[in-house]
Amino acid sequence: MAEFELLGQSLERKEGPAKVTGEFIFPTDVRVPGMVVGKILRSPHAHALIKSIDTAAAENMDGVLAVVTAQTCPVPIIVYGQDKVDETMLATDKVRYIGDEVAAVAAVDEATAERALAAIRVDYEILQAYTDYNSCLDEASAEGAPLIHDGHAKNVAQEVHILRGDPAKGFAQADRVFEAEYRTSRVHQAYLEGNVAVAHYRKDARLEIWASTQWPSRTREDVAAILGLDISRVRVLETHVGGGFGGKFCPKLALLASVLSMKCGWPVRIANSLKDDFEAARPYGSSHIRLKTGVRKDGVIVAKELLTIMDNGAYSASGLACLGVACTRANNVYKCKNIKADGYSPYTNLVPTGAYRGYGNQSLSFAVEREMDRIAKALGMGPAEFRLINATGPNEVTVDGYVVRSNGLADTIKWTAQASELGKRRPDEGPIHYGKGMSSGMHVSGNIISYKLWDASGAIIRVDQDGRVGLITPEPDIGQGSHTALAMIAAEELGVRWEDIYVHPIDTDVAPFGVGAVGSHITTVGGNAVKVAAANARAELAAVAARLLECSPADIDITQGKVCNRALPQRELTLREVAMRYYLENYMPLVARGSWRSVGRKNPDTGLTNPSSAYSFATHVAEVAVDMETGRVKALNYWASHDLGRVINLAAAQGQIEGGVAQGLGFVLSEEMQFGADGRVTNPDFLDYKCPVATDMPAIHTHFVETVDPLGPFGAKGIGELAFVPVVGAIANAVSDAAGVEVTELPITPVRLLELIKRRG
């Protein structure tokens, strides 16, 4: 008999029928009565002072309903930011990148809005622009260099300095020291549904916003705080998000649509085109990492020293926190406790950076995992053997203070090594050389973040009089299947039939607070909140059933919608009967609540913060074929083993990995945002920004290790980000192995690979 009624199965998405028939309304499909078109006037210059803005012609244009600049905004312009306060809703005295928001208009239709933008006269005084993030660290420290942001000594948004253990002593013990430099380019999350917001500032002074956001509760809070509204005046509504991947945390469009609506009184829709999303959303920053690793001849890594530089862009947004992760996370896969890490986020006059699946983990993981395979080879060890020697295990505190309980890393290494026959390489076939590469990774399951009040999730469960169960969760479904997974957790805990549970779309007027689809938070923290709410609902139903069946609530069994006294199972009630009884006794349907707070805390003794309640681990192996004459890489096979604690929805977990492999392929082989010397994005489209397509994909073999975490709901941990993080190292290692070169710069396009092959001789 299976351990669970539902968990572990590949249950169909609740919203599947709506999505496959086109019935499903995404945020970009939302149309409300009276809705008008909002558009943004963006800076054409990377760095310039604003001398004056003349909006008179635009304001007087027929069909134009509102024009807003920083000077004419209906609310005071304040400086805000996710982790560092350095951004305003609209440019005040200067613009800092091509795309920076200077004015916004609302008009009756697109054409009129475009004409209004064209009629706005802005007088700029052009300043020198910094568009190369490496030179910024040197040039900016020169005397008299114009600063991008006042109040800074140089153009650096953030510095990170970390010292763990005794690296000097560690290096002294090393038999060999390896040094390398790694670079990755700016990439875009390339979500298919663009950024959009529809905002309506209503006559009763309540603001209603339809958004495509990864954290609806947080968007509500951000908008309220930045516009100076009491939070209960702001309502955020969301169905599902058409992809986010870390790119949809920014409240900019919601803010601008809101102030336009305040001015004109109509609902205003602002929708980014693909070009807008490339030029003015929050893509992921490029990185430059120098890594020094000291190893003993027995294979134990004894010390590390690293320098990470990540391009911050013009404002700080969610990209800022990526630096800290890119100085730490990937090192926590391994036991080495002697680490010196320094990091810098230079300001540049380029589009501000945001997070991307992994939040910085993928950048450091690329460097660390490339070194793991490279060092293993130099020591004459297999990549799996070298990793197993250094792998962390269960119930350990890692170098950066992560309190790890469940940890299946070793099993993931062993499975992938065996399944891929890692030691064997296919013989060359003329110019086609084959290779394999391994990569291990770890990530948080819900990272404690700078949410002002707390780090937790809430859930409400409503049992209607017909026994159907509605789950009200604040946690968004951005495509990962969170709503289906949360419904599975609720149904498993409650004992309701799968067909009798449904998930409400998000409405912050009804839903409690949740942290959102960030830091792989939803399965563990969101799931636990749902489980608590479901347990409370079950307890209330059991109390009613116990009276009907004349037994104690502890005797009650609820499974598949059937309720009975375990000692007398022949006498059965349906959940519908029990729910109706509750309704008749209480004059309302059953409403149960639950919440769960992340255990991540700062340890006062070490000063280190354990950022997560649980940690997921994974190992990946890629097999590729390199054409040594063209530099083209074909991914053939892929093996991925994940310790995710407990599988909730099997197809969804597999799907996360399969999608992560595609994004990783792009990150390594083809995706690169390109900038002109003037700071303009030169490939803001899907023709020249190359995302992997169906014919690029390898055969993918997935495997799950269920370590049953003591804190996760039914033992479950997250997978969303870790599905992508190790892919970068695995493919880069495979290409290096196949071509006999050292891949240190991404993307490793055919041109770049041929360069390396030629240099190798």
Add this chain to the structure above:
Amino acid sequence: MPSVTFKVNGMERTVAVETATTLLNVIRDDLGLTGTKQRCEGGDCGACTVIMDGRAVASCLVLAVEAAGKDIVTIEGLAKEGEPDPIQQAFIAKGAVQCGFCTPGMVMSAKALLRKNPHPTEAQVREAIVGNLCRCTGYAKIVEAVLEVSRRG
């Protein structure tokens, strides 16, 4: 403004259009059929795929006036008498839907393929959806779903 008449999901429709209006604009804004998605507006992502006179086309690249007299099927037109198309059923059953934004375009490309070639190889399936970008699924379960339909006949 010129007006254009074409068949959409079996029904004849007449719409007033500007010369530059695309078929995608008409489908979404004039006819209110928002199942067909708008993204790149340049024919690169496939989210706007519909079937026009039997061929899968990017509706963002078709001018409304070009579609005069043509037979157009959108994602909303696939289900027959309330019964979802086998491709739609397979997408759900195989877990081929994640965020779902690429799904309508994918399903239409798959439909056009299977009409012409009811038993494609895996390579042919991948080739048929090479113009449909997906960022969530890695295409794996989408391909499995289409092959499942072709296996069932």
